[in-house]
Amino acid sequence: MSKAMTGAKMVVQALIDQGVDTVFGYPGGAVLPIYDEIFQQNSIKHVLVRHEQGAVHAAEGYARSTGKPGVALVTSGPGATNAVTGLTDALMDSIPIVVLTGQVPTFMIGSDAFQECDTVGITRPCTKHNWLVKETDKLSSVLHEAFHIATSGRPGPVVIDIPKDVQFATGKYTEARQVETHYNPQVKGDMEMITELAAAMEKAKRPIFYTGGGVINSGPAASQLLRELVAATGFPITSTLMGLGAYPASGDNWIGMLGMHGLYEANMAMHDCDLMINIGARFDDRITGRLDAFSPHSKKAHIDIDASSINKVIKVDIPILGDVAHVLEDLLNVWKARGRKTNKEAVQKWWHQINDWKKVDCLAFNQTGKVIKPQHALARLEALTKGMDRYICTEVGQHQMWAAQYLGFEDPNRWMTSGGLGTMGYGFPASIGVQMGNPEALVINVAGEASWLMNMQELGTAMQYNLPVKQFILNNERLGMVRQWQELLHGERYSSSWSESLPDFVKLAEAFGAKGILCSDPADLDDAIMEMLNHDGPVLFDCLVEKHENCFPMIPSGKPHNEMLLGENADTANAIKADGAVMV
Amino acid sequence: MSPLKIKKGSTSHSAYDLRPTFSDKEESHTLAVLVENEPGVLARVIGLFSGRGYNIDSLTVAEVDHLGHRSRITIVTRGTPQIITQIKAQLGRIVDVHKVNDLTVEGPSVERELALFKVSGTGNDRIEAIRLADIFRASVVDSTLESFVFEITGTPEKIDAFADLMRPLGLQEIARTGVAALSRGAVA
Numbered sequence: 001m002s003k004a005m006t007g008a009k010m011v012v013q014a015l016i017d018q019g020v021d022t023v024f025g026y027p028g029g030a031v032l033p034i035y036d037e038i039f040q041q042n043s044i045k046h047v048l049v050r051h052e053q054g055a056v057h058a059a060e061g062y063a064r065s066t067g068k069p070g071v072a073l074v075t076s077g078p079g080a081t082n083a084v085t086g087l088t089d090a091l092m093d094s095i096p097i098v099v100l101t102g103q104v105p106t107f108m109i110g111s112d113a114f115q116e117c118d119t120v121g122i123t124r125p126c127t128k129h130n131w132l133v134k135e136t137d138k139l140s141s142v143l144h145e146a147f148h149i150a151t152s153g154r155p156g157p158v159v160i161d162i163p164k165d166v167q168f169a170t171g172k173y174t175e176a177r178q179v180e181t182h183y184n185p186q187v188k189g190d191m192e193m194i195t196e197l198a199a200a201m202e203k204a205k206r207p208i209f210y211t212g213g214g215v216i217n218s219g220p221a222a223s224q225l226l227r228e229l230v231a232a233t234g235f236p237i238t239s240t241l242m243g244l245g246a247y248p249a250s251g252d253n254w255i256g257m258l259g260m261h262g263l264y265e266a267n268m269a270m271h272d273c274d275l276m277i278n279i280g281a282r283f284d285d286r287i288t289g290r291l292d293a294f295s296p297h298s299k300k301a302h303i304d305i306d307a308s309s310i311n312k313v314i315k316v317d318i319p320i321l322g323d324v325a326h327v328l329e330d331l332l333n334v335w336k337a338r339g340r341k342t343n344k345e346a347v348q349k350w351w352h353q354i355n356d357w358k359k360v361d362c363l364a365f366n367q368t369g370k371v372i373k374p375q376h377a378l379a380r381l382e383a384l385t386k387g388m389d390r391y392i393c394t395e396v397g398q399h400q401m402w403a404a405q406y407l408g409f410e411d412p413n414r415w416m417t418s419g420g421l422g423t424m425g426y427g428f429p430a431s432i433g434v435q436m437g438n439p440e441a442l443v444i445n446v447a448g449e450a451s452w453l454m455n456m457q458e459l460g461t462a463m464q465y466n467l468p469v470k471q472f473i474l475n476n477e478r479l480g481m482v483r484q485w486q487e488l489l490h491g492e493r494y495s496s497s498w499s500e501s502l503p504d505f506v507k508l509a510e511a512f513g514a515k516g517i518l519c520s521d522p523a524d525l526d527d528a529i530m531e532m533l534n535h536d537g538p539v540l541f542d543c544l545v546e547k548h549e550n551c552f553p554m555i556p557s558g559k560p561h562n563e564m565l566l567g568e569n570a571d572t573a574n575a576i577k578a579d580g581a582v583m584v
Numbered sequence: 585m586s587p588l589k590i591k592k593g594s595t596s597h598s599a600y601d602l603r604p605t606f607s608d609k610e611e612s613h614t615l616a617v618l619v620e621n622e623p624g625v626l627a628r629v630i631g632l633f634s635g636r637g638y639n640i641d642s643l644t645v646a647e648v649d650h651l652g653h654r655s656r657i658t659i660v661t662r663g664t665p666q667i668i669t670q671i672k673a674q675l676g677r678i679v680d681v682h683k684v685n686d687l688t689v690e691g692p693s694v695e696r697e698l699a700l701f702k703v704s705g706t707g708n709d710r711i712e713a714i715r716l717a718d719i720f721r722a723s724v725v726d727s728t729l730e731s732f733v734f735e736i737t738g739t740p741e742k743i744d745a746f747a748d749l750m751r752p753l754g755l756q757e758i759a760r761t762g763v764a765a766l767s768r769g770a771v772a
Contacts, residue, residue, distance in 0.1 A: 120624060125635050129679040132623070149679055182620075183679055308673035311666065 002174055007136040008033035008167040011100065014143035016043045017176050020071050022062060022436050023047070024055040028075025029115060030102025033167035047436060047465060050457035052079050054429035056086020056157075057455070059097045061433030063090075064416045065391055067219060069150050070097040070433060076104055077115030080161070081122065085423060087157045088126040092420025093242060094217055096155035098146050099127075105165035106134050119161040128156030134163065136171030144176040145183075153185030154306040155217055185305060189322030189330060197277070197301045197318050198334045204275035205346035206298075206353075207235045210258065210287075213242030213419065214280015214304060216412045218324035223412045225328035226279065227251070232332070233342055236354055238266040240281050241404055242419045249408030255354060259287045260555050261401040264362035264564055265354055267553075270295055271561035272353070278302040280324045283314040284420070285583070293560030303327045362553045362566055363405055372522050374399065374474045374545040378406035378446070381472060384529050390442040391434045393417065395427040395451030398480035398551045403446040425454030428471060432458055435467040442470070442533070449475040449542075450499060459512040462538040470532050471540045476547045477502060484550045489581050505542035512538075520544040557583040612641065613668050613688040614695060614765045617657040620680040621647050628678050629657055638663060638671050642697075642740070644762040654682070660740075660763050687765050695765040699743045704731035705754030713753045720746050731756075 005013065011034050015023065024047045027035045038046050049055040052074045059070030074083050080101040090097050104113040120132045129149050133139045139162065146158045201207060209230060215222045223246045230237050230253050237247050238258040247254055256263030258270055270276065276298045281287065283302075288294045294314060301318035302310050310319045320327055367376040392407055393416040394400040400417055409415050416434060418426040431445040445452075452473050462469050482497040506516030515535050519528035519542070532539045552567045558580020619625045626645055633640050642660040661671060668686070675684045687693040701722070703713050710730070717724070717734050720742070726733035731754075736746055740763060747758060 121627070124624065124628060125631055154677075182682065306673075306677065308670060308677055310673075312670060315666075 002172045002178075004170055005173050006033070006037075006168060006170050007139050007162065008037045010136070010140045010171070010173050011143065011162070011167070012037045012041055012044065013173060014140050014176075015071060016041075018144070018147045019068070020044060023071045023073050024049055024058040024062070024433065024436075025073030026050075026052050026055055026075065026079060028079050028102060030076035030104060030164050031073060031079075031100075031162075031167075033164065034073065034100070034102070034162075045436075046073075047432070047461065049429065049432075050460050051455065052082035053085050053425065054432070054455055054458045054461065056083045056097065056099060057089070057423075057426050057429035058433035058436070058458075058461075059099070060086065060090050060093075060095045060426075061393060061416050061430030062437040063095050063097055063433075064216075064430075065413050065434040066437040067413060068437075069147055070095070072097065072099045074099065075102045075115065076119065077117045079115075080117055080119040080159075083159075084122060084126060085421075087123055087159065089418055089421040089423045089426060090157035091126050091128065093418065094155050094213060095157065096150040097157045098150050099157060099159045101159060101161045102167075103132065103161045103163040106163045107165070109163065119159065123159045126157070127159050128154075130159040130161065132161040132163075133166055136166050136169040139166060139171065141174045141179045144174070144179045145181050148179075148181055149183055152183065186321060187305070187323035187326045189303065189320040189327035191330065191334075193318055193320045194327065194330050195334055197320065198331060198338055200275055200299055200301065200318065201233060201235075201277070201335065202338065202341045203343060204235075205343055206269075206273045206350045207233070207275040207277065207347065208269050208273040209235055209237040209277050209279060210239070210270065210281055211237060211243045211246055211279045212240040212281025214324050215243055215246040216280075218280065218305075220412060222246070222280075222323075222325035222328060225325060225332060229328055229332055229335075232335070232340065234344075234347060235277075235342075236269060236351070238262070238269065240284065240287055240419070241417060243281065244404060244415045245409035245412045248410040250410060255358070257404050259284075260289070260557075261405065261551055261553065262555075263405070264360050264553050264566065265357035267555065267561040267564060268357045269354055273298045276300045278304075278316070279328070280304060282309045283312070285313075288314065289555045290558055290560045295561070360566065362564075364567070367522060370521060372520065372525060372543060372545045374402055374476070374549055375406055376522065377472075377474060377525065377543050377545060378402050380525050381444070381446075381529055382407050384526065384533065385442065385444070388442050390414065390444060391416070391431075391438060393427040393431040393434060393443070393445040395445070395447040395454075396422045396424045397448045397451055398476075398484065398549075399446055399448045399451075399474045401551045402474070407446075424451040426451075428452060428455050428469075429458045429461075431469040431471075432461055432465075432467055435469050436465070443468075444470045444472050447471055447473045448480060449473050449477065449502060449505070450479050453503075456508070459509070459514060459538065459540070463513050466537065468535070468537050468539075471538070472532070473505065473540065473542055474545050475502070475505070475542050476545050476549065478547055480549075481551065483548075487550070488556065489576050505540050509538075509540035514538040514540055516540045516542065518542045518544070556580055607665050610662050610664055611668060611688070612660060612662050613686055614693065614763060615659045615661060615672065615675070616685040616687055616765060617659065617675055617681060618683040619655050619657060619678075620682065621653045621655040622680050625655070625678075625680045626657065628680065629659075629675065632674055632678065633661075633671075636670075636674065638667065642762040644764055658763055658765050685767070687767055690767065692768040693765050694768060695739055695763050696737055697740050697743055697761055697763050698735065698737045699746075699758060699760040700725070701734040701736065701746070701750055701758055702731060702756040703734065703750050703754050704756055706730050709753045713750065716746070716749050716753075722746065
């Protein structure tokens, strides 16, 4: 039986029915009826952020760490426009979030009313789908369908724009099970193609698994199946930034992250392999480098749930359209049924080659003197949190790449970073979302001082809900990655890439009632990190690091995988030519 | 390169589809896109083309099934085979899109366009205009002592040819509907 209720009540009822326990939001005129309903119930916890961008990133952090869709609630006009960066971020990284926006009443739409904007128009290109609901009778079915669309197929953000009169009016509530949808993406892969891949794996001399965020998005079963497949074949495995944790960093076959700041051995193996098995990655430009020199001698297989990702930039030989977990299950079955064969001798030789590349030790650094190297700070953080079930967020820049290089990820859903969009200001609100979804967990946001300041207002949120998120700021008083590119590309003219009037982060923390820790001496680092870990509450850790450290290894833009820059002694003077300089 | 006429229903793995996917040659394709008749669905399709830098040579849209709540968008687009494949896949991702058919490769199809031509003139030009209109089977839908409005239906090429002939005879204005297209044969 469908019940009658107001639109505002439907919103809360649908969220409860969808299993939502947390909503990140910020009230305003056009969502007051919904806030009034939230006030009168106890099933859903509302987290008041300090800026709508923070609400959406927090919902992303919640979604990525729990595997459940994140929910944000914002008002019309500026509330909706402030959400746009988070929506685009979620679209690029395929994160399932449902964002509810208030809208001026239907009879005022189009009149340039106060706090009116064309929310569905503005968010159309940055959502997987969006709706403007003009009838209360349709609201509940749209809400249920929104969760279905956000979470199935290639996940992504959706927006439901709800005019205020629709929230006040009474209509029929439709239960989730009564909603019919035509959106049912294919999850099973083509068996003929899967068999072809199994046959290619049997013959491969220099195979490599290249995995991405699709493995994480497919759920824990996908990571489990991936581990089985890697163990069963003995092939080396590398991963994109988005896929870290699907295969454990301590695993025998792990050869590290690949890409622009990936490990030497991973990139060399990608370049020289004869069979590349792409599982849930999308040949992003941070991964491929120069396209016409990308892994020139390999046969390429690509497992992806999104048909538009296949053959988009790299032509593949074995395309498999489907969900990673479903395809890996079938692949394992086929491969076992065919007798678990691999070309052992050749693969052994391939491993010798990879182990030789490993000897280059591309992440080596020298911690000497009285200044903390950022790599050292992360290496110590890694050592002192080893074995803990920790959740790491990052902002965007050098610190993000160093975190990916020096921290090891043992499980999926433990690594929240803005990969596709590269959103500075993502990490802090994301860490709040992660902590809300995992109240007992250790949550650390590895940040740069410039990124962190972009959403520093969320310290108020962390305090209000007593979320013990640790903000580990590598402070070089520079926009480090911008500075690095200016050094490599623009004749060391450091245009606007340093911060002249940074706050005293300890005092800033204290102003919010949080704990601040300053560390500038390598000798104090371990004690300071332990102090951060042992404090029960939000901590702002201001780690003063070497100001001009560059992030290596690096594939300069416009170069192939086998032309990496390997550290401080690299010849960086003419590393990037004009055709590479035009790329970002 | 003229598009291959291949059997309907063949997939990308079909032996018939032998064109190299990453060739640089641009081709013109007519796509039939069946969509949910929702507000904003046309904006999604057009936004996809402008956002990703694809070409639209012609686009028509109208509701085709009122009860089923379906509209049909016919798009004539240009691009390399890889871009055309991308366009189809990207269209297929739009939640409101039910079906994407590439009429150019999926078998023989018919394409028609309707156009209105306003031609003004007197004397020999006027006589020549109406003679050519007769040859092209265009009909007169409005007339004054010094002008005609012709209605013409045909392939886009036929309409282009008629425009070329009318230009020196006092062509004032053209209104074209864009291409409507269907596959030949008994089934949809």
